[in-house]
Amino acid sequence: xxxxISVLVENKFGVLARVAGLFSARGYNIASLAVSExxxxxxxxxxxxxxxxxxxxxxxxxxxxxxxxDVISVTDFTxxxxxxxxxxLVKVDYSPKYKAKLEKLFKKYVGKIIQKKGCTAIIxxxxxxxxxxxxxxxxxxxxxxxxxxTGRVALGH
Amino acid sequence: xxxxxxxxxxxKREGVEVIFGYPGGQVLPILDKLYDADLKFVLVRHExxxxxxxxxxxxxxxxxxxxxxxxxxGATNLVTGIATAYMDSVPMVAITGQVKSFLIGNDAFxxxxxxxxxxxxxxxxxxxxxxxxxARTVREAFYIASSGRPGPVLIDxxxxxxMQETEFIWPxxxxxxxxxxxxxxxxxxxxKACKLISQAKKPILYVGGGVITSGAHLVLxxxxxxxQAPVTWTLMGIGAxxxxxxxxxxxxxxxxxxxxxxxxxxxxxIIAVGARFDDRVTGRIDSFAPNAKVLxxxxxxxSISKNIRVDVPVVGDAKNILGEILEELxxxxxxxxxxxxxxxxKKKHPLRYKDEGxxxxxxxxxxxYEATKGEAIITTEVGQNxxxxxxxxxxxxxxxxxSSGGLGTMGFGLPAAIGAKVAxxxxxxxxIAGDGSIQMNIQELATCVCNKxxxxxxxxxxxxxxxxxxxxxxxxKKRYSQVCITAPDFVKLAESYGAxxxxxxxxxxxxxxxxxxxxIDNTVLIDCRIEPEENVFPMVPAGEAINKMIxxxx
Ligand SMILES: Cc1ncc(C[n+]2csc(CCOP(=O)(O)OP(=O)(O)O)c2C)c(N)n1
Ligand SMILES: [Mg+2]
Numbered sequence: 001x002x003x004x005i006s007v008l009v010e011n012k013f014g015v016l017a018r019v020a021g022l023f024s025a026r027g028y029n030i031a032s033l034a035v036s037e038x039x040x041x042x043x044x045x046x047x048x049x050x051x052x053x054x055x056x057x058x059x060x061x062x063x064x065x066x067x068x069x070d071v072i073s074v075t076d077f078t079x080x081x082x083x084x085x086x087x088x089l090v091k092v093d094y095s096p097k098y099k100a101k102l103e104k105l106f107k108k109y110v111g112k113i114i115q116k117k118g119c120t121a122i123i124x125x126x127x128x129x130x131x132x133x134x135x136x137x138x139x140x141x142x143x144x145x146x147x148x149x150t151g152r153v154a155l156g157h
Numbered sequence: 158x159x160x161x162x163x164x165x166x167x168x169k170r171e172g173v174e175v176i177f178g179y180p181g182g183q184v185l186p187i188l189d190k191l192y193d194a195d196l197k198f199v200l201v202r203h204e205x206x207x208x209x210x211x212x213x214x215x216x217x218x219x220x221x222x223x224x225x226x227x228x229x230x231g232a233t234n235l236v237t238g239i240a241t242a243y244m245d246s247v248p249m250v251a252i253t254g255q256v257k258s259f260l261i262g263n264d265a266f267x268x269x270x271x272x273x274x275x276x277x278x279x280x281x282x283x284x285x286x287x288x289x290x291x292a293r294t295v296r297e298a299f300y301i302a303s304s305g306r307p308g309p310v311l312i313d314x315x316x317x318x319x320m321q322e323t324e325f326i327w328p329x330x331x332x333x334x335x336x337x338x339x340x341x342x343x344x345x346x347x348x349k350a351c352k353l354i355s356q357a358k359k360p361i362l363y364v365g366g367g368v369i370t371s372g373a374h375l376v377l378x379x380x381x382x383x384x385q386a387p388v389t390w391t392l393m394g395i396g397a398x399x400x401x402x403x404x405x406x407x408x409x410x411x412x413x414x415x416x417x418x419x420x421x422x423x424x425x426x427i428i429a430v431g432a433r434f435d436d437r438v439t440g441r442i443d444s445f446a447p448n449a450k451v452l453x454x455x456x457x458x459x460s461i462s463k464n465i466r467v468d469v470p471v472v473g474d475a476k477n478i479l480g481e482i483l484e485e486l487x488x489x490x491x492x493x494x495x496x497x498x499x500x501x502x503k504k505k506h507p508l509r510y511k512d513e514g515x516x517x518x519x520x521x522x523x524x525x526y527e528a529t530k531g532e533a534i535i536t537t538e539v540g541q542n543x544x545x546x547x548x549x550x551x552x553x554x555x556x557x558x559x560s561s562g563g564l565g566t567m568g569f570g571l572p573a574a575i576g577a578k579v580a581x582x583x584x585x586x587x588x589i590a591g592d593g594s595i596q597m598n599i600q601e602l603a604t605c606v607c608n609k610x611x612x613x614x615x616x617x618x619x620x621x622x623x624x625x626x627x628x629x630x631x632x633x634k635k636r637y638s639q640v641c642i643t644a645p646d647f648v649k650l651a652e653s654y655g656a657x658x659x660x661x662x663x664x665x666x667x668x669x670x671x672x673x674x675x676x677i678d679n680t681v682l683i684d685c686r687i688e689p690e691e692n693v694f695p696m697v698p699a700g701e702a703i704n705k706m707i708x709x710x711x
Contacts, residue, residue: 010335013284018276025277056462063459069281069301072335 002031003058004049004084004154007065008072011037011044015070019046022068028052028061032086034151043072047084047153075156082156087126089114091146092139094121102142109135120145160288161186161319164252165194167295170327173223175579176252177201177210179234181227182267183254186319199579199608202600204231206572208238209598212247213576216559217534219372221248221302222576228254229267232313233274237566239309240278244563245393246366248307250298251279258286258315271313280308288321293328300331305338306457307370338456342478346471347485350452353469355488357426357450359495360386363409363438366393366562367431367455369555373476374398377430380479384489387499389417391432392547395558400551401531406499407508410438411697412544415506415706418697420499421446422704429453431475434464435563440703454478506708508548510694516664518542518617518687522549525587525615528671533585534559534577538570538594540624542617544693546589568597574612575604585613585675592618592644599650605680606655613674614682616647619689627692631707651682661685 009015016035023030031049038045052058058076065074077084094116102123106112111125125135129152136144158166164187168176175197180188191198201207204226211222222242226235232253242249256265272284281301283294291314298310342350354360368377374397381388381404388398389406398405409417421427427449432438439445442464453460453467454475461470471478510519522545525533531551537543537560552558559577561569570588578586588595595616605612626640648658657679661670667685674681695706 014272014276017273021276060459060463067457067459069333069336 002049002051004047004077004082004152005062006075006077006154006156007046007048008038009044009046010070010072011042012070015044018068018070019048019065022064023050026060026064028057032151034153047151049152077154077156080156082154084128084152084154085126086129086132086152087124087150088132088136089148090123090125090136090139090144091120092123092142092144094119094142098142105135105138111135158323158325159186159190159319160291160314160321160323161190163288163291163323163325164295164314164319165190165196166325167292167327168223169194169196171295171299172220175199175214176223176225177207177214177576178225179204179207179227179231181231181254183228183256183316184225184319186316187225187252187254197579199575199604199610201572201604203598204234205238205568206575206598206601206604208235208249208251209241209566209569209572210576210579211249211251212238212242213536213559213573214580215242215247215249215576216573217556217577217580219248219370219556221250221299223250223252225252226254227267228256228271229269232271233269236274236278239275239311241561241564241566241569242309243278243280245561246307246370247309248303249309250302251309251311253311253313254319255284255313255315257317259317261315271311275311278309279311282311282313284313285315285318288318288323291318292326296328296331297333300333301336305336306367339458339472340474340477342454342471342473342481346469347478347481349469350471350482351486353426353450353452354384354428354482354486355490357490358492359424360384360426360428360490360492361406361420361424362386362388362398362428362430363390363421363432364388364394364397364430365391365432367475368394368397371431371456371475372555373430373479374555376476376479376483378402380483383483383486385492385496386428387420387496389413389421391435391438392560392562394432395547395560396552396555399553401553406503408547410703411440411699412548412693412695413703414508414548415695415708416499416502418695418703418706419502419506421449422702423498424449427451429455430479431455433460436464438703439464440697440701440705444702510691514688516661516667516685516687518545518619518691519549520664521615521617521667521685521687522546522589524668524671525589526550528668528675529585529587533557533587534581536560536570536574536577536586536588538588538590539565539567540591540594540622541619541627541691541693542589542591542594542623544624545617548693567591567594569594571595571598571601571612571614574614575601575610578610578612587613587615590614590616591623592616592620593622593642595647596644602651602654602656602680602682611678611680613680615671615674616682616684617687618644618647618684619687619691621689623691624693626690630690630692631696632698647682647684651680656680656682659683
């Protein structure tokens, strides 16, 4: 099962390597990872989506993260109210006749065309995992030529 | 001050008395400042020796050991020693020179990404990019190395930073917002722990290196005597409880005593203190101690419920927590029946060996015990020699058995003995060695002789990489592949280093050789020819339940 956790770390050289190294050394799987500075520039915020077979492994992952000297805190969103978002850029075949159809889609999902060139368009969309999946399914009929996705970011209360 | 001087000043403020190390181009400024500093420097013959010596010093004293090496090959030579310390939670500060900061990443001469290489084998590490950070870095490094669950910390210092001029400001306090080890037990957990203990009928104390690290041996003894629970220990826990005590069960696990293994399998409560349920201890995990509740006291939360499910965890320093439990514990369990059972096992399955034919290694260890009256510091190499040293010498005090447990590093014993002897010059320090292992860091005999660090080395010479041979005998149809190892004439070798060598081939000469070695005011090596195919028993085959021991005796 996939779990979303956030980790506050010292914004220092090598910290990402420590976190990544911990996962590879212990054989844990990172499904996605997003890192950014916080309002407090000495701290970075990582959102990590991890795969863990069971509760015990998830516990170990959290404990091992906490053990890193540069980790300030770890939050597990598994049983915690939170929102999460991913952002995608999708290049699809485009012709003006699709316009209406796409607009209808964008009513359902948060997305828009951000660039058109020749007979392709690049669409930007934001949503949680389910919304992104739904949008991608609908877009497949336009012929997805290329796709890029950010790691998940999450915030809780 | 320049960086190099700041480093030395900071080390002194941390109470460092000795550095084990080896020179090179990227530590020249440090070496130059050491020339005038009143800090003892032990020049080893290989950087691995420096790391193990610092480790041995730390294990013998509880204070962080310090080693120093140059960049590139010097630093990579430390790696095995650092990993050894990491696995056994030994406080150590390793200092490495690095190429000039503006050359980093250029594949400069003798450049290696040492913080990268050592990241997974250090508790923390630093690359210092400004001499202004140096004093604080040293302060933090010692704090991190020696607090919580201790471990090695590496400081990589580019040579231009060693030369950089800046003001020396010693931070009086150290505060790391992201690092706050838990020291005291949670009161609610202490209550639960006491309840478990009160209700137990067949409790056992299972103790590890954490008891020694925390200095909890006396409280441990108090608790054991109060509840009258038998005590067993891991390899790292040797010395945490007096081996000659009537409640002692000796070591458990793969080469543990039969009675310790039976006792833990039959127990209804395991009180684990500073031990981590390593696979060498539990054997087959799903059949380990099926009827036991587990109370686990450990300073490292990640040790809890890692390998086995724990009923009551108490995170914190063992000494504090055992003290808290002693205070809180009102109702004592009634366990007289249990003690009787345990006593029976002890009588029925003692540690034993057939003392016939040529010299038996167990006999040598027993003689060492008698000759030193159990007062020596014993270090070991790895393999059969290590297990016999663990089984047949009786350790009554903490920090008297120094051995590479977690990593099992051959070549550890001699340099570790150097560290222990430097820490305790008044004590007898003996490396119980194998003929294979001793050849991995034999060059350190030179360090001993040059610095008059008079350690004694007793080689249990079986002509084999014995432990591997034992596995091949038992599990690979005696197909001895690559385990017959030749050795130089150890006596001549010792002599050529300026040490004293004694050759022993007969049982009746063993004791005299030991007595002589202890008497001689020099480093002494005893080459003791033992039964080549003697095995370490009892033995639990890997992956078996730990009460499924083979004894090897009819
Ligand atoms: C550095 C290292 N290499 C390999 C091993 C694997 N190993 C474990 S015990 C052993 C044999 C040790 O032989 P010796 O020192 O003669 O000790 P004995 O078992 O014969 O007492 C070996 C090769 C190890 N533990 N460490
Ligand atoms: Mg041998």
